[in-house]
Amino acid sequence: MATSYTSSIGICKKVWLLSVFLTSGWATLFVSQAALGQAAPNIPFDIEFAGVTVHLTQNNQLKVKEEVEKLYAKRSVVTSYVYSIQQLAPLLNPLLRASNIPPDFIHVAPIFPDVNSVGYWGTSLSKGHQLKLTSNGQIDERLHPLVCTQAALRDIDYWHRIRKNYVASLLDYLNINGDSSVPDRLSAYYIMPNAQSSSLFWKVIARKLVFDHEMATNQKPAQYILYEYKNGGGKTLQDIAQQLQVSAQQVITYNTWLRTSRIPTQTPYPVIVQLTPSEFTYALSGERQLSAKQTNQLTDIGFPIVKKSTEKGEGLRSAATYYSINGYRGIQAQNCDNVITLSFLGKLSVNTFLKYNDLTATSVISPGTIYYLEPKAKRAKVPFHIVQNDQSLRSISAMYGVKIKSLQKFNHVKATQRLQTGRVLWLQRKRPTGKAFEYIQQVDTENNQSAPEESTPEKVDLPTQSVDDSTTIITELSDETRLSYKPLNTNETNTAALSPESELDPDDTIVEETPKDPMLYHCVVAGETYHAIARQHAVTVQQLYSWNNRTASSPLKTGDMLLIQKQSPTPSKADSSGKPSTDVVRLSDIDSSQYLFHHTVKPGQTLYRIALIHKVAVKDLMNWNHLSNYTIEVGQQLIIRK
Known part of the structure; x- marks a missing residue:
């Protein structure tokens, strides 16, 4: 009887201990890890993101774990995310580098499929309005990967200049309610997020952990490469699919920003198309010919001369795709390739590969591009x-x-x-x-x-x-x-x-440029886009690109000076967010104590000659115009201060 009583007490004690364990957070971690087996990564207390150590409390560790489980609920979801990063990275990384934003931020970019009504970079309607992104019956810029990225990076850069901590900048970017989720005491390289942090932040951390884990387990590269189709104005997505000879789905996937049947003509939005490596080569050649035809350019559209090679690699080189490019041996880069992998596949040393392609050790490889495996010629085949x-x-x-x-x-x-x-x-x-x-x-x-x-x-x-x-x-x-x-x-x-x-005739027409319209410069502030600036000054985005020799993929940095050839409205005051108002430099607004005007560079003029004409120092001339060397072009507008 005593033995039976003692056993009952022991069983009850074990059941009580088990119930306590099951209701604790540690049980959730244990059971979740057992359910996922070896498929999912472990969730450490300290995670490195953008050069900052993110310390997780037990509750925050559970939040990350929950997001990891959502990704691994279906294997196809994980694979789809990894492929999306592999495709978007070559397209967006140049913009990240130009804005000095660490590459880990690429995990913020893809659309969150389990969150309703958000675009790229977690942009809700209110966040898109804050970033000055257009969302109407024709287009939704929140869903355009390039346009949305440019706007998001400017906002993140704005916050980083305040916080000096990239993770804190991300928390501020994701928080649109006005309540700060950033700790009061902040280090540049360490942060412990608090309970008010955006739910999207834990999704981003989970994404990074999953991607790093999957890439370490030899995840296969994505099938498609993203291609910027730049001649889409006035066309339908079906027109582009037919021209490139690809399926409609390959064009639709990354262009849900278009809400009408035809692409706007006033704003030249690039169309992002999914292409296989072989389709990429065809598309690049075809659009070059179309561009040359539309602008009546005297350029030899037959180059490069590309032909798929019969060369086959063996063993680890069996996946390589070799080409003949302008008569030389070449290789096409795939997703995740770098100078080391291409050198190995081409049976060259890294230094030799870099030399043949005029690259450096830090150069970024572009998927779909064909690189040379033999030295190029000293002269081209056309003059x-x-x-x-x-x-x-x-x-x-x-x-x-x-x-x-x-x-x-x-x-x-x-x-x-x-x-x-x-x-x-x-x-x-x-x-x-x-x-x-x-x-x-x-x-x-x-x-x-x-x-x-x-x-x-x-x-x-x-x-x-x-x-x-x-x-x-x-x-x-x-x-x-x-x-x-x-x-x-x-x-x-x-x-x-x-x-x-x-030889070109030296007696052909020489043009001296004289401005038609009043000129002014627009100083870019955080959060602005080309489209917002164009709307503000009542000009087209294409004009803005043309006047400043830019395209939709050219990074727009805070502090950039954009030339405007049309009189603009009076600049607005600072908004309620406390951000500075747009700074427009107009000739009529300049204080008489420091008169500012513009000099149009004429044929034969140098910086030294222009400095003599206006009796200013060459050094000042370079500083006023942000010139890093003495090179100037005819027609270039130079600021002169006196």
């Missing part, structure tokens, strides 16, 4: 190239298979120099000493009009000038030049010289 929007020396070098050093030598430019759209680059020999820079005026044949103009052209005499500072604007090429603009015989050697008739 000239007309610079298009967003082209750099490196992209032109890859396009024609010619070394960057040759392009620098032929055109007297530096590797990091910004190239002005329409400039004629010499690809086979040096531009003769004393010969002016050549520019081709682009014409939009689709709308039967020239590209947006900032000036009224007039014919002037060509001054005596040095090689580095001379400039010529060419509105039309002579028939002789057009006939000579063709590829050289591929059987000829690369040392073949240009025939005299293939």
Whole structure:
């Protein structure tokens, strides 16, 4: 009897202890981990995010665990998230780097499927309004990955300049209720989030843990690469799918921002398309031809000459896709590739691969791009190239298979120099000493009009000038030049010289620009987008891009000065959030004690010559205009203060 009583007491005690255990948080952690087995990552107390140690209390650890469980409830959900990051990272990472935002923030970008009515970067309708994103019957910019990213990064950068802690900046960004969820005492490298932190924050932390865990277990790369289709104005998504010869779903997935049948023409929103590597190569070539046709550009749209190779890798190299690019051996980058993997797949040392492609050890590899596995030529197979929007020396070098050093030598430019759209680059020999820079005026044949103009052209005499500072604007090429603009015989050697008739005529029209409209500069503040600035000044976004040589994918930083060629309304006062009002610099607003005006760079002028004309120091001229070197372009607007 005593034994039975003692046993009963022991059983009751065990049941009581078990009930206490099951109702505690530790039981939840234990049972959840057992249910998930080895599939899910462990949840540590300290997690590194954006260079900051995030310390989790037991309750916060449970919140992260709950979000991890939601992701692993279906294996397809985890796979879908990993693939979305692999696809978005190459598209958004350049914007993150330009804004000095750590790459871990990429986990904030994808849409949260279990949260209703939010876009990219967790943007609710109220948050989108705060970020000045357009949401109407035609478009919802919260659902455009590029436009929304630009607006979100400016807001995060605004908060980081206040908090000096990236996780605290994220907490402030995600919090739209006005109640601070950031601890009062804050270190730059440590934070312990409190109970008021946004529920989206725990989802972001869970996303990072899951992604890192999955990538460490040899997750296969995503099937698709994201491609920016930039000629979509006036078209339907179905039109683009047919042109690129892809399924409609590949175009629809990342373009739910479009609420009408056709893409707006006034605002050139890029269309994000999912493409396989082989489709990517076809699309890149096809859109280049379409762009050249629409703007009547004299550019050889046959380059690069790309052909899929019959070369097959063995063993670890079996997944590689090899190409012939301009007659040289090449390899196409896939999602998650870097210079090390491509060097291995190409059977080259890392340094040799970098040399062949004019890259550095920190260069970012772009999925879908074909990289060279053999040295490029010293000369191209065509004599000239007309610079298009967003082209750099490196992209032109890859396009024609010619070394960057040759392009620098032929055109007297530096590797990091910004190239002005329409400039004629010499690809086979040096531009003769004393010969002016050549520019081709682009014409939009689709709308039967020239590209947006900032000036009224007039014919002037060509001054005596040095090689580095001379400039010529060419509105039309002579028939002789057009006939000579063709590829050289591929059987000829690369040392073949240009025939005299293939040179551009130095007596072509030279344009001196005189502004039509009142000019002002808009100083970008945190949270602004190109679209918001355009609306504020009653101009189109395309005009804003054209006046400032930018595109939709060009980063917009706080403090940037944007040229406006149209009189704007009076700038608004500071808003209720306490953020500074938009700073518009107008000629009429300048204090007479420091008069400000603009100088339009004319052919043959240098910074030194302009400084002499206005009796100012060259150093001041560079500071006023944020110039890092002495390079200026014809038509460029320089601020002069006196």
